[in-house]
Amino acid sequence: MSQEEGTFCLVLHSHLPWLPHHGSWPVGEEWLYQAWAHSYLPVVDLLHRFAEEGRRDVLTLGVTPVLAAQLDDPYSLRAFHEWLGHWQLRAMQASTLPGLGELGALEHRAAAHATEEFETRWRHGFSPVLRSFVDSGTIELLGGPLTHPFQPLLDPRIRAFALRGGLDDTHLRIGRRPAGIWAPECGYAPGMEDGYAAAGVERFLVDGPSLHGDTSAARTVGDSDVVCFGRDLEVTYRVWSPKAGYPGHANYRDFHTWAHEVGLKPSRVTGKTVAPQDKAPYDPALAEDTLRLHVKDFVDTVVTRLRSLRERHGRQALVVAAYDTELFGHWWHEGPAWLEGILRALPEAGVRVTTLEGALAAGHLGSPVDLPASSWGSGKDWRVWDGEQVADMVADNAALQQRLLALPKTEFRDPVRDMAVTEAMLALSSDWAFMVTKDSAADYARRRARVHTERFDALAAGRAVSFAGDRLFGQLDARLL
Known part of the structure; x- marks a missing residue:
């Protein structure tokens, strides 16, 4: 046809x-x-x-x-x-x-x-x-x-x-x-x-x-x-x-x-x-x-x-x-x-x-555009992930990012450091703020964000930990941060 x-x-x-x-x-x-x-x-x-x-x-x-x-x-x-x-x-x-x-x-x-x-x-x-x-x-x-x-x-x-x-x-x-x-x-x-x-x-x-x-x-x-x-x-x-x-x-x-x-x-x-x-x-x-x-x-x-x-x-x-x-x-x-x-x-x-x-x-390309700050969430802005209900999580994530960036540089790859960065990445998942804002298993979401942040801090400080860690990205190299 x-x-x-x-x-x-x-x-x-x-x-x-x-x-x-x-x-x-x-x-x-x-x-x-x-x-x-x-x-x-x-x-x-x-x-x-x-x-x-x-x-x-x-x-x-x-x-x-x-x-x-x-x-x-x-x-x-x-x-x-x-x-x-x-x-x-x-x-x-x-x-x-x-x-x-x-x-x-x-x-x-x-x-x-x-x-x-x-x-x-x-x-x-x-x-x-x-x-x-x-x-x-x-x-x-x-x-x-x-x-x-x-x-x-x-x-x-x-x-x-x-x-x-x-x-x-x-x-x-x-x-x-x-x-x-x-x-x-x-x-x-x-x-x-x-x-x-x-x-x-x-x-x-x-x-x-x-x-x-x-x-x-x-x-x-x-x-x-x-x-x-x-x-x-x-x-x-x-x-x-x-x-x-x-x-x-x-x-x-x-x-x-x-x-x-x-x-x-x-x-x-x-x-x-x-x-x-x-x-x-x-x-x-x-x-x-x-x-x-x-x-x-x-x-x-x-x-x-x-x-x-x-x-x-x-x-x-x-x-x-x-x-x-x-x-x-x-x-x-x-x-x-x-x-x-x-x-x-x-x-x-x-x-x-x-x-x-x-x-x-097929040729479906139009003229250039300047995009505004946006999302596909409520209001089409950032309120789901940056709103009043999750203001404390936003502040915690901002502080976590600063600690993540302050990790000392290392010459050789360190699996503990890699694991710490993985935990930080998991803490920064957008899902946790979404679930809190939408009141969908909000307690679970807050707990997950907190657990991953605490794990990062423990690993970054070299403290003994009692968990195996979330080993989902074996190729992640903290030195690239």
Whole structure:
């Protein structure tokens, strides 16, 4: 079919903070394994189908170094394999309980399939799987700084160290250095493009309002050759916004309601104000019917948007829709099927589906732009990570950075010093402030930030420590800071 309507880029941002050995339930390793089973495995599964069909440039996939480290970590691989076995056992138990028989059978099939996929394709971790998609051109891979810090609040020296280290880590795992990054939280401060250029970064993501809503083309930033792409919120919010979106439909599986005796989710959303005990049972056929409608609605939305932008600008336009990968499957049970549905339906509707690199090759590059300080968080500014609720954490992080930069220089590599810098990087993760501001496991987040800061201080002072340390970046060299 001729490509007449314009270009669409789907960008998925895959990220979780470092979770192994830091608690299990309700926040901790359970979070990792649920996202792994319900998002990462299904997304890899659909990418394999596209790869086997010879499809190229299907989507742009961001994978943060800290997530890649977890999905390659030997301990995490063993523990997740055990988790998959427990999922099958819980499903078998559910199949014997009144009212849960059909759900138990459905879950057991899903768990068995996930286990087979994991045992056959993931035996050596995520990186070999990911590299196959990169090498075949199925996806474009985006990297990022080591532990997903909010870059505008970092000292420029630490910002550069974290970014270089993250790009080096991806190169080590995948065999090539990514040309683009997902800037953590889409956080931007004027001038950061110079640091990107120095690190070899050619493109990054910002939120739509940073471009005053004109996301119809990529733009070079300031006087640099670094290109930014903006999320088209008119299209993106059709799926997921702070207030609405497809996953909240009454017929989809409810994320928040549990059958606690077996640890499964037995209900459909039913209604936003319906109490958990009053929610209707999940009906897969009903959800599937609704999914088809939402695939069509999204395709129609993209086509309408592209036509509107073409009329306004007099040329074919670009639409970039960007989401957290964890939305698809973990938060929205039907999400992976929806992803596959739109990626197959959009080309049939005359839309070019490609990657960010592919969009540039197709000519979607506009005039230079000066970006404001921004993020994709509430208010599209920095308030989530620099607001009143986390003022003490911001102050603690600023002081930590000063102590980090004051570490004495050494001629030879010191594994203890490397470990200390790793702990500082973990303390500076953007996740902790986000969780506090959003009141999502805030106590856990504060504890994690405090623990990593205390570990850094102990290691930096040469004090005896009683923990093994978080050994997630074996190549990290503190001398490069």
